[in-house]
Amino acid sequence: MSSAPIGIxxxxxxxxxVMKDIVxxxxxxxxxxxGDNARSPYGTRSFETIYHYTLECVKYLFDQNCHLxxxxxxxxxxxxxxxxxxxxxxxxxxxxxxxxxxRPTAEVxxxxxxxxxxxxxxxxxxVTSNSYKIEINNQxxxxxVLQEACPMWVPLVENQEFDSDGTDYFVQQHIDNILxxxxxxxxxxxxxxxxxxxxxxIKKFVDEDITILSQGEIVAKSLADYLNRHPExxxxxxxxxxxxxxxxxxxxxxxxxxxxxxxxxxxxxxIHL
Numbered sequence: 001m002s003s004a005p006i007g008i009x010x011x012x013x014x015x016x017x018v019m020k021d022i023v024x025x026x027x028x029x030x031x032x033x034x035g036d037n038a039r040s041p042y043g044t045r046s047f048e049t050i051y052h053y054t055l056e057c058v059k060y061l062f063d064q065n066c067h068l069x070x071x072x073x074x075x076x077x078x079x080x081x082x083x084x085x086x087x088x089x090x091x092x093x094x095x096x097x098x099x100x101x102x103r104p105t106a107e108v109x110x111x112x113x114x115x116x117x118x119x120x121x122x123x124x125x126x127v128t129s130n131s132y133k134i135e136i137n138n139q140x141x142x143x144x145v146l147q148e149a150c151p152m153w154v155p156l157v158e159n160q161e162f163d164s165d166g167t168d169y170f171v172q173q174h175i176d177n178i179l180x181x182x183x184x185x186x187x188x189x190x191x192x193x194x195x196x197x198x199x200x201x202i203k204k205f206v207d208e209d210i211t212i213l214s215q216g217e218i219v220a221k222s223l224a225d226y227l228n229r230h231p232e233x234x235x236x237x238x239x240x241x242x243x244x245x246x247x248x249x250x251x252x253x254x255x256x257x258x259x260x261x262x263x264x265x266x267x268x269x270x271i272h273l
């Protein structure tokens with residue numbers, strides 16, 4: 001294959017919010033997005049199932065000549081990334097790379113907090129894994145990290161209810177929960193790629209002095225830095241400015257929903273794993 005795109009994987013649509021920022025930061029590269037919509041959501045599944053599904057998708061993207069893959073999915077990054085990096089990559093191809101979204105965020109979140117108290121809003125799978133708490137405390141051991149699982153937020157976004165009045169109840173519920181646990185929190189991390197679509201709702205229920213962080217821009221800048229520091233990987237990524245979108249489920253459904261996350265028309269392709 002002449003094209004060697006950067007692979008971007010998510011269990012569904014949410015990773016498109018990350019890809020959008022990556023493409024904005026690094027428009028020259030070719031990109032191949034894979035949404036495993038047929039088996040979404042991942043957030044409530046077991047570690048073993050998420051690992052199996054994620055590895056299957058990673059292998060598919062490798063077969064499409066991707067030398068670098070971004071797991072633009074917090075649940076997959078939390079529950080599958082480390083095993084894939086340590087166990088599978090050495091056997092598949094030690095010269096390829098799979099990166100996640102948790103570590104880049106953990107590396108900078110302490111720079112935003114003045115009180116030293118941060119909150120993480122995520123899916124049940126991400127929160128129960130404790131991956132953010134562990135990674136943040138590895139980078140900033142002095143930080144106090146509180147977490148809150150928000151299981152209704154992804155369905156609300158995927159059903160395009162993110163602007164509806166009914167969504168206010170579920171957003172306020174979890175914002176109030178986490179801030180009541182620690183009133184000193186001054187930084188909230190949206191640790192799910194769907195949550196940026198709820199940003200206007202979230203802002204309604206937090207004080208103006210609380211910083212709300214979305215991951216896309218952070219991950220995009222981290223990727224740019226990574227490619228600069230690793231020319232052996234960067235040189236294998238082709239630069240024709242192409243974008244392809246793959247889904248394991250209905251292309252019509254993917255295209256209709258993806259437009260909300262991507263902000264433009266998408267023509268996806270169906271694949272069977």
